[in-house]
Amino acid sequence: MTKQFVRASINGIVYLIDSAKGKVYTYNPDAPVYIGDLERIAGEELVTSEGTLSGAKLNLRPDWAQVMKKLNV
Numbered sequence: 001m002t003k004q005f006v007r008a009s010i011n012g013i014v015y016l017i018d019s020a021k022g023k024v025y026t027y028n029p030d031a032p033v034y035i036g037d038l039e040r041i042a043g044e045e046l047v048t049s050e051g052t053l054s055g056a057k058l059n060l061r062p063d064w065a066q067v068m069k070k071l072n073v
Contacts, residue, residue, distance in 0.1 A: 005032065008053040015058070024058055026071065033067060036060040 005016040005025065016025040016032045022039075025032035038056045040046060046055040061067070 005029075006048075007051065008048055009051050010053050010056070010058050014051075017053070026068075033071060034061065035064055035067065 003018045004020065006019050007014060007027070008017055009015075010024070014027045015035070016027055016029070017023070017038065018025070022037055023034060024036045024038055026035055035058075037059050039059050040056050044055040047053070
């Protein structure tokens with residue numbers, strides 16, 4: 001089964017999002033790396049406008065810094 005990604009910006013950074021599962025990946029269409037999960041913000045509507053996602057926040061995985069270091073970012 002292949003993932004269907006949506007490209008969206010969260011807090012000014014562009015990510016690939018598996019919208020069916022709420023998983024967030026680095027923006028590398030050839031080799032996306034899981035970086036965290038979306039969490040809906042209570043009382044706010046989930047909206048994408050001009051590529052920017054609002055109404056949700058990114059909860060980074062605990063080892064995100066090590067993951068990014070391995071990617072040389």
